[in-house]
Amino acid sequence: MAGKGYNYADDYEDHWYEHDDDYDEDYEEDDPELAEAVRAVEAQKAAAIPTAKAKGSASRSGGAAAQKAGGKGAAAGNSVRGAGLDAGASALAHYLCDPPPTLPSGKPQRGGRKVEQAIPLPQTFPIAPQTSAAAPTKLFNFDQPSPDDRVLAAQSGKSTSSGAQTRGSQQSRTRNMSDRHESRWTDDAVASTSGRPEPDPQLQERRRPLSEYRPVSDLARACEEASAEQDAQVGGKSRLHLVVLGHVDAGKSTLMGRLLHELGHISQKTVHKAQRDAMAAGKGSFAWAWLLDERAEERSRGVTVDVASTFFETPKHLVRLLDAPGHRDFVPNMIAGAAQADAALLLVDGSVGGFEAGFDAGGGMGGGQTREHAQLARSLGIEQLAVVISKLDTCAFSQERFEQVKGALLPFLRTSGFRESQVQWLPAVGPTGQNLTGPPTEPALSSWWRGPSVVAAIDAFRPAARAVGRPLRMPIADVFKGLRSGVAVGGKLEGGALKVGTKVLIHPGGKPASVRSIDMDGQAVPLARAGDTADVMLAGIDSTALAVGAVVCHPDWPVQVAGRLEARIVVLDLPLPILKGRQVSVHVHTAQESGQILRLVSVLNPKTGEVTKARPRALTKGQTAVVEISVARPMCVELYTDYRALGRIALRDGGHTIAVGIIVSLHDLS
Numbered sequence: 155m156a157g158k159g160y161n162y163a164d165d166y167e168d169h170w171y172e173h174d175d176d177y178d179e180d181y182e183e184d185d186p187e188l189a190e191a192v193r194a195v196e197a198q199k200a201a202a203i204p205t206a207k208a209k210g211s212a213s214r215s216g217g218a219a220a221q222k223a224g225g226k227g228a229a230a231g232n233s234v235r236g237a238g239l240d241a242g243a244s245a246l247a248h249y250l251c252d253p254p255p256t257l258p259s260g261k262p263q264r265g266g267r268k269v270e271q272a273i274p275l276p277q278t279f280p281i282a283p284q285t286s287a288a289a290p291t292k293l294f295n296f297d298q299p300s301p302d303d304r305v306l307a308a309q310s311g312k313s314t315s316s317g318a319q320t321r322g323s324q325q326s327r328t329r330n331m332s333d334r335h336e337s338r339w340t341d342d343a344v345a346s347t348s349g350r351p352e353p354d355p356q357l358q359e360r361r362r363p364l365s366e367y368r369p370v371s372d373l374a375r376a377c378e379e380a381s382a383e384q385d386a387q388v389g390g391k392s393r394l395h396l397v398v399l400g401h402v403d404a405g406k407s408t409l410m411g412r413l414l415h416e417l418g419h420i421s422q423k424t425v426h427k428a429q430r431d432a433m434a435a436g437k438g439s440f441a442w443a444w445l446l447d448e449r450a451e452e453r454s455r456g457v458t459v460d461v462a463s464t465f466f467e468t469p470k471h472l473v474r475l476l477d478a479p480g481h482r483d484f485v486p487n488m489i490a491g492a493a494q495a496d497a498a499l500l501l502v503d504g505s506v507g508g509f510e511a512g513f514d515a516g517g518g519m520g521g522g523q524t525r526e527h528a529q530l531a532r533s534l535g536i537e538q539l540a541v542v543i544s545k546l547d548t549c550a551f552s553q554e555r556f557e558q559v560k561g562a563l564l565p566f567l568r569t570s571g572f573r574e575s576q577v578q579w580l581p582a583v584g585p586t587g588q589n590l591t592g593p594p595t596e597p598a599l600s601s602w603w604r605g606p607s608v609v610a611a612i613d614a615f616r617p618a619a620r621a622v623g624r625p626l627r628m629p630i631a632d633v634f635k636g637l638r639s640g641v642a643v644g645g646k647l648e649g650g651a652l653k654v655g656t657k658v659l660i661h662p663g664g665k666p667a668s669v670r671s672i673d674m675d676g677q678a679v680p681l682a683r684a685g686d687t688a689d690v691m692l693a694g695i696d697s698t699a700l701a702v703g704a705v706v707c708h709p710d711w712p713v714q715v716a717g718r719l720e721a722r723i724v725v726l727d728l729p730l731p732i733l734k735g736r737q738v739s740v741h742v743h744t745a746q747e748s749g750q751i752l753r754l755v756s757v758l759n760p761k762t763g764e765v766t767k768a769r770p771r772a773l774t775k776g777q778t779a780v781v782e783i784s785v786a787r788p789m790c791v792e793l794y795t796d797y798r799a800l801g802r803i804a805l806r807d808g809g810h811t812i813a814v815g816i817i818v819s820l821h822d823l824s
């Protein structure tokens with residue numbers, strides 16, 4: 155079953171939301187073993203490992219606002235996407251901005267560099283000592299406000315020490331195609347989109363149902379021709395958007411750095427340079443990660459800040475890879491990355507203490523990012539997951555430890571809405587390349603592991619269905635200046651298609667524009683279809699009308715712009731109940747806005763959807779409920795039943811995700 159971008163006509167069954175919390179109770183009722191496992195995890199949590207909290211209390215840096223040099227590489231579509239983009243990137247991000255050598259067609263990319271033949275490396279990098287539960291991770295010396303801090307400051311009307319920006323972390327996602335340039339929301343732009351317009355009560359009734367939409371025939375024909383042509387060009391391979399998730403230091407960048415090298419996308423020379431630089435800086439164990447975490451800040455702190463995107467090929471897929479930051483401060487960036495993905499690799503540190511730190515419930519405030527990332531990924535529509543258990547080399551490749559981690563995580567993933575059949579489990583060791591592209595060579599691992607390698611697990615993911623027959627929706631993940639003139643936006647088409655010359659509308663604001671050119675994977679193309687990630691150069695529009703979180707849409711079938719909405723949510727781990735009036739940060743696709751919970755409408759039976767309590771006074775952990783939320787500025791959203799990718803919502807507060815859900819009704823439409 156496809157991951158995201160479903161066609162409205164398909165009979166996709168969203169397990170979580172339609173049968174959602176079956177899991178919650180099923181495992182208790184039907185599966186005593188599972189219930190026992192959950193109790194064991196709870197007991198484990200009670201014995202809490204304080205590392206995550208210690209990390210959380212460290213002062214922080216909002217490095218996401220920093221910008222990375224654009225240049226032609228960025229124009230070629232390899233720049234960081236999703237959040238804090240120009241701000242340089244994670245290890246992956248870094249690599250991403252230095253374009254991969256060739257395109258699916260075999261042609262070199264514009265600005266691409268020559269890559270030598272990848273040859274297997276011996277284990278040259280020291281392995282991080284991760285054997286003690288007492289010190290599985292390090293403290294970070296963050297000294298500036300994080301993206302979340304900015305959002306919180308904006309909500310409370312305070313400014314942060316580094317200068318709060320109107321749109322918080324979204325501001326930092328703007329990138330430049332030709333030179334370093336920070337495209338800000340100007341007062342005009344804010345006025346055009348932020349002032350709450352008078353709601354139009356008849357708007358909803360006047361809107362034609364999306365099911366009546368039929369693409370114009372020339373676009374439909376172009377899509378058909380393009381599919382045949384592009385499929386032939388890429389040797390029958392399908393496109394897959396993959397996000398790499400996991401707690402900080404789980405080994406994401408290291409694993410992906412080594413994988414990209416083994417697949418021939420990072421040269422031997424580059425590897426040696428990263429190794430030399432890392433050694434010289436006394437951070438030898440981060441050499442593989444440095445292939446991707448190229449920003450000085452990321453290297454010195456050893457953490458990924460931004461979401462980066464790059465491209466690689468497996469036997470079955472052309473993979474657009476998004477490396478999400480693991481640190482809790484950068485979860486908004488992670489959300490923007492995961493919002494574009496069809497499938498996810500969840501890296502889990504299997505070392506003793508390492509897993510527990512990432513999975514710790516954190517005293518009821520979200521805890522480790524293993525939990526938060528998994529829950530967010532599911533709420534953003536990702537159904538297909540491969541859990542990669544790393545660092546087993548620190549415990550002699552113990553099969554028992556592998557099973558222990560799996561046993562603790564599986565019930566949690568089920569309650570988060572993942573189907574067991576859609577979750578793969580595998581071990582891998584990034585620094586030595588064990589089980590990355592083929593069976594492990596390490597006897598202690600090969601003696602018991604018979605399952606897939608990382609590449610095989612990626613190949614087992616199914617590509618998303620392309621919803622080309624739907625009205626155009628392209629949530630903007632990136633805004634940047636054109637090479638010569640004009641402005642361009644980057645993002646994933648969730649529905650419909652675009653051709654050069656297509657007339658579009660940008661919401662909020664309702665500004666018209668037309669498509670001047672389209673770039674995909676660094677090449678100019680005549681057409682982009684649902685499921686593609688593209689850079690679209692626009693004509694007839696000013697950059698002030700564009701921002702991350704806005705949506706490029708069909709002029710006659712525009713996206714909804716709502717100032718108030720009702721959502722069916724599941725309350726996550728939190729120490730204090732949700733009360734009416736709570737300030738939250740609202741995340742939908744790539745958009746993020748300050749909001750407030752106006753009303754607690756009802757508590758629902760998660761199995762039947764029946765109202766068990768109307769107008770509750772508070773919502774607590776695990777409850778399914780309907781709430782009404784207002785946002786400070788109208789947001790581009792859709793009902794979940796109309797457009798799933800634009801109808802999923804996450805609510806955050808105090809740097810933690812407190813609820814995830816779906817949008818069930820829209821109000822104050824403009």
Ligand SMILES: Nc1nc2c(ncn2[C@@H]2O[C@H](COP(=O)(O)OP(=O)(O)OP(=O)(O)O)[C@@H](O)[C@H]2O)c(=O)[nH]1
Nearest residue numbers: 402403404405406407408439457458480545583584
């Ligand atoms: N022993 C061992 N160390 C590993 C393994 N994978 C990664 N490491 C080490 O763990 C540390 C963190 O690795 P990264 O790749 O930076 O982790 P990350 O998940 O990308 O971290 P963020 O991007 O900051 O979230 C580095 O010192 C790596 O060398 C592994 O499989 N075994």
